[in-house]
Amino acid sequence: xxxxxxxxxxxxxxxxxxxxxxxxxxxxxxxxxxxxxxxxxxxxxxxxxxxxxxxxxxxxxxxxxxxxxxxxxxxxxxxxxxxxxxxxxxxxxxxxxxxxxxxxxxxxxxxxxxxxxxxxxxxxxxxxxxxxxxxxxxxxxxxxxxxxxxxxxxxxxxxxxxxxxxxxxxxxxxxxxxxxxxxxxxxxxxxxxxxxxxxxxxxxxxxxxxxxxxxxxxxxxxxxxxxxxxxxxxxxxxxxxxxxxxxxxxxxxxxxxxxxxxxxxxxxxxxxx
Amino acid sequence: xxxxxxxxxxxxxxxxxxxxxxxxxxxxxxxxxxxxxxxxxxxxxxxxxxxxxxxxxxxxxxxxxxxxxxxxxxxxxxxxxxxxxxxxxxxxxxxxxxxxxxxxxxxxxxxxxxxxxxxxxxxxxxxxxxxxxxxxxxxxxxxxxxxxxxxxxxxxxxxxxxxxxxxxxxxxxxxxxxxxxxxxxxxxxxxxxxxxxxxxxxxxxxxxxxxxxxxxxxxxxxxxxxxxxxxxxxxxxxxxxxxxxxxxxxxxxxxxxxxxxxxxxxxxxxxxxxx
Numbered sequence: 001x002x003x004x005x006x007x008x009x010x011x012x013x014x015x016x017x018x019x020x021x022x023x024x025x026x027x028x029x030x031x032x033x034x035x036x037x038x039x040x041x042x043x044x045x046x047x048x049x050x051x052x053x054x055x056x057x058x059x060x061x062x063x064x065x066x067x068x069x070x071x072x073x074x075x076x077x078x079x080x081x082x083x084x085x086x087x088x089x090x091x092x093x094x095x096x097x098x099x100x101x102x103x104x105x106x107x108x109x110x111x112x113x114x115x116x117x118x119x120x121x122x123x124x125x126x127x128x129x130x131x132x133x134x135x136x137x138x139x140x141x142x143x144x145x146x147x148x149x150x151x152x153x154x155x156x157x158x159x160x161x162x163x164x165x166x167x168x169x170x171x172x173x174x175x176x177x178x179x180x181x182x183x184x185x186x187x188x189x190x191x192x193x194x195x196x197x198x199x200x201x202x203x204x205x206x207x208x209x210x211x212x213x214x215x216x217x218x219x220x221x222x223x224x225x226x227x228x229x230x231x232x233x234x235x236x237x238x239x240x241x242x243x244x245x246x247x248x249x250x251x252x253x254x255x256x257x258x259x260x261x262x263x264x265x266x267x268x269x270x271x272x273x
Numbered sequence: 274x275x276x277x278x279x280x281x282x283x284x285x286x287x288x289x290x291x292x293x294x295x296x297x298x299x300x301x302x303x304x305x306x307x308x309x310x311x312x313x314x315x316x317x318x319x320x321x322x323x324x325x326x327x328x329x330x331x332x333x334x335x336x337x338x339x340x341x342x343x344x345x346x347x348x349x350x351x352x353x354x355x356x357x358x359x360x361x362x363x364x365x366x367x368x369x370x371x372x373x374x375x376x377x378x379x380x381x382x383x384x385x386x387x388x389x390x391x392x393x394x395x396x397x398x399x400x401x402x403x404x405x406x407x408x409x410x411x412x413x414x415x416x417x418x419x420x421x422x423x424x425x426x427x428x429x430x431x432x433x434x435x436x437x438x439x440x441x442x443x444x445x446x447x448x449x450x451x452x453x454x455x456x457x458x459x460x461x462x463x464x465x466x467x468x469x470x471x472x473x474x475x476x477x478x479x480x481x482x483x484x485x486x487x488x489x490x491x492x493x494x495x496x497x498x499x500x501x502x503x504x505x506x507x508x509x510x511x512x513x514x515x516x517x518x519x520x521x522x523x524x525x526x527x528x529x530x531x532x533x534x535x536x537x538x539x540x541x542x543x544x545x546x547x548x
Contacts, residue, residue, distance in 0.1 A: 009458070010365055017358040018373070024426055025379055028391035031401060035394045074300050081297040085290065093298065095541045096305050101480070102533035102540065104487030106507045110514065110526040111308035114315070145304060200381075207384025209490035210507070214514060227386040227490065234390055234494055243394075246387045253382040257375055 029250070036247055039240045047244035055221050056229040057248060063137070063225065064205035067144040071201045072194055075152025082153075083160040097154070100147050108146055109214025112139065135217030140225065143211040148204050152197030159193040159267065192267030196260055203256040206249060312530050315523065327524045335501050336509035337528070339420075343492075343505060344485040347424045351481055355432025356474065360466075362433070363440045380429050388426055389494025396422060396495075415497035420505065423491040428481045435477030436470050443469045472547040479543060483536045486529065 036044050047053060082094055100108070116133040117123045126133060133139045163186070171181050209227040216223040224232075226245055233241035286294075316324060328334070362374060380388065396403040396413040403413055413419045447469070451461045467474075489507040496503040498512060506529060513522035 010361075013357050014361050014365060014367065017354060017361050020354050021358075021373065021376060024422070024429060025376055027401070028388075028395045028426075029379075031395035032391045074297075077293060078297050078301065081294050085286070085294055087294055087298075093301055095537060096301060098540060099305055099309070099533070099537055102483045102487075102536045104489065104507050104510075104529050104533065106489045106510045106514075107487070107526045107529045107533070108308070110510060110522055111312055111530075113514075114523065115308050115311040120311075146308070149304060203382045207382075207387065209384060209386050210487075210511075214511070227384045230384075230386045230390060231490075231494065234386075234393070242390055246390050249384050249387050250391075253379065253384070253387075257378055257382045260378075261375060 032243060032246060032250065035239070035243050039243060043240050044244045044247065047241045048248060050241070052220055052224070053226075053229060053241065053245055056224045056226045057245065059137075059224070060206055060226040063140050063144060064202055066141055067148060067205050068198050068202050070145060071148055071152045072198050075149070075197055075201075076156050076190065076194055078153045079156040079160050083157060097150050100149050105147060105208070105210025106214060108211040109143060112143055112146070112211070112215050116142070134215055135219070135223065137223060139215040139217075140212055140223060143215045144205045144208055147208055147211055148201035151200040151204065152194065155193045155197030155200065156190055159190055163189055192263050192269075196263040196267065199256050199260045199263060203253055206252060309530075312527060316527055324524045324527050327521050328528065332500050332504065333509060333521070333525060336504045336506045336525070339417075339504065340486055340506040342417075343420060343424045343488075344482055346421050347428045347485040348478055348481055350425055351428050352432050352474070352478055355429075355477065356436060356470075358433050359436035359440055359470075362437055364445070377430050377433055380427050385427060385488065385490025386494055389423055389491040392419065392423055392426065392491070392495050414495050415499070416503060419495040420492050420503060423495045424485050424488055427488050427491050428484045431480040431484065432474065432477035435473045435480070439470045439473035440466075472543055476540070476543045476547060479536060479539055483533060486532055486536075 048057075078097070082090065113134050114120060115122060116126075116139065118127065118132070118134065123133060131138070133142065167185050168181050171185055176184070207227055208225075209231070212225055213228050213231070216225065216228065218224050218228050218232075226249060230242050230245050230249075233239075233245070328337075358377070362370065383391075393414050394400050396406075396419055398404065398407045398412075398414070406413055411418075413422070443466075447465050448461050451465045452458075456464070487507060489511065492505055493508055493511065496505070496508060498504050498508045500512070504512065506525060510522050510525045510529070513519075513525065
C-alpha cells in the first residue's frame with residue numbers, strides 16, 4: 001500500500017479535515033493578523049509600548065522564567081525518583097502528578113486562595129512575617145508551578161525508562177564518579193526531553209489565565225500578567241490594545257511550537273527509522 | 274586503586290538517595306497534595322450536604338448543565354474529526370502535511386485568552402464569518418455557539434495526538450488482510466481499526482472531557498458570562514469569587530474538583546490498559 005493513487009474517499013476525508021482546521025485554527029489566526037493590519041503598525045506599536053502593557057508582558061516573562069527554572073530541576077528530580085527507586089505510595093504519587101491536567105484552572109486558583117489566602121491558617125501565619133502569598137507575586141509563582149508541574153516530569157520520564165543502565169554501569173566500572181556519570185552520561189541523554197518539557201511549561205506559563213486571574217489580584221503594574229491584561233482590554237472594548245499584546249503572545253507561541261518540534265527531533269536523533 | 278563496587282539492583286539506598294526521595298515527595302506533597310487537602314478538609318468539615326445546598330440556586334444548576342452540553346458537543350465533534358484527522362495524517366501523503374501536523378498543537382501553545390480573542394475577531398459581529406451570521410440575526414459570540422467553538426478549539430489536539438501514535442504502530446497489515454478477505458472499508462474500520470486504537474482513543478476522549486469541563490479563559494472571553502444564559506460552571510465559580518461569595522465559589526469548585534478526581538482515576542486505569 002506504499003505507493004497508491006489517492007482515492008476519492010481519501011480526498012474527501014482530507015478536505016474535510018483541512019476545512020475544519022482551516023475554520024477552527026487558521027482563519028482565527030488570520031483574522032487577528034488582519035485586524036492588526038487594519039489598525040496599522042504605528043497603532044499596534046504604540047499599544048504594545050504603553051507602560052501598562054510593557055510591565056504586564058515583562059512580569060509574565062519573569063514569572064514564566066522563574067517557574068521554568070524550578071520545573072527543570074524539580075521535574076527531572078521527580079522523574080528520576082519515580083523511575084529509579086521503589087518506595088511506598090509510589091503509584092499514588094505518580095498518579096497525582098497528572099492532577100493539574102485534570103483539575104480546572106479556576107478551581108486551582110480557589111484552592112490556593114483558600115490555603116494561602118489572608119484568612120487561612122498558613123496565610124495568617126505568614127502575615128506575621130509580612131509575607132503575602134495571595135494577591136501578590138508569590139501567589140502567581142505558586143499557581144504557575146501547580147499548573148505546569150506535569151510537563152517536565154512527563155517529558156523526561158519515558159526517556160529515563162528507556163535509558164540503558166549498561167552505559168552508567170560501564171562508566172562506573174571504568175572508575176567514573178557518580179557526579180561524572182550524571183553530567184557526562186545521564187544529562188546529555190535527558191537534555192532534549194528536559195528542553196521539551198521546559199518549552200511546554202514556558203508556553204503554558206506565558207498563557208495561563210484561570211488560576212492566575214483568581215490568585216494574582218490583578219493590580220496594574222504589580223500583579224497584572226499579560227493574558228489578564230488582554231482580557232481587560234477586551235472587556236473595555238479596546239481592540240487595538242487587545243490585538244497588540246495578543247500578537248506578541250501568539251508570535252511567542254509559534255516560536256515555542258517550532259522549538260518543541262526541533263527538541264523532539266533531537267531527542268529521537270539516535271533512533272533508526 | 275580501589276576496585277569498583279559491584280552494582281546490585283537491590284542495593285541499600287545511600288543517604289543522598291534517601292534525601293532526594295524525601296525532597297521529591299515533600300515537593301509533590303506541598304505543591305499538589307496540600308491544596309487538595311484544603312478542599313477535602315472543607316468538605317468533611319461542613320458535610321457534603323451543606324456544600325451542595327448552595328448549588329441549588331438556578332444559576333448554578335444552569336451553569337453545570339451548560340458545561341455538560343459543551344462537553345458532550347466537544348467530545349462528539351472532536352472524537353469524530355480527531356479519528357479522521359489521525360487517519361489522514363498517518364495514512365496519506367500530501368504537501369503541507371508537516372505544517373498541518375504542527376498547526377494541530379497550536380491550541381496547546383496559545384493562551385486561552387488569546388484563543389478567545391481570535392475567535393471574537395473571526396466570529397464576532399464585525400468578523401469575516403460573524404458578520405455573515407449577524408446579517409441573518411444569528412449571534413455566535415456572547416452566545417452558546419461561540420462557547421462551543423471555543424471549547425472545540427482548546428480541546429482539538431487531544432484525540433488526534435493520542436490516536437496518531439497508536440495508529441502508526443498498528444500499521445496496515447491487518448486492515449489489508451481484512452480487505453483482501455472481502456471486508457468493506459466501513460467494516461474494516463469498525464471491526465479492525467477501531468478496536469486496535471480503542472484505548473488510545475478513550476484516553477484522548479477523557480482528556481477532551483476534562484479540558485471541556487475545566488476550560489475557562491477562552492470560554493469566558495467569548496461568552497460575556499451572562500448569568501443564567503452563557504455562564505458555564507467555571508465561569509460561575511469565577512463570578513461568585515469576584516462577587517466575594519466565597520462559599521458559592523467553593524461549593525462549585527468542590528464539585529468540579531471531584532469530577533477531575535474521577536477523571537484522574539479513569540486516566541490511571543486507561544493508561545494501564547494502553548500499555
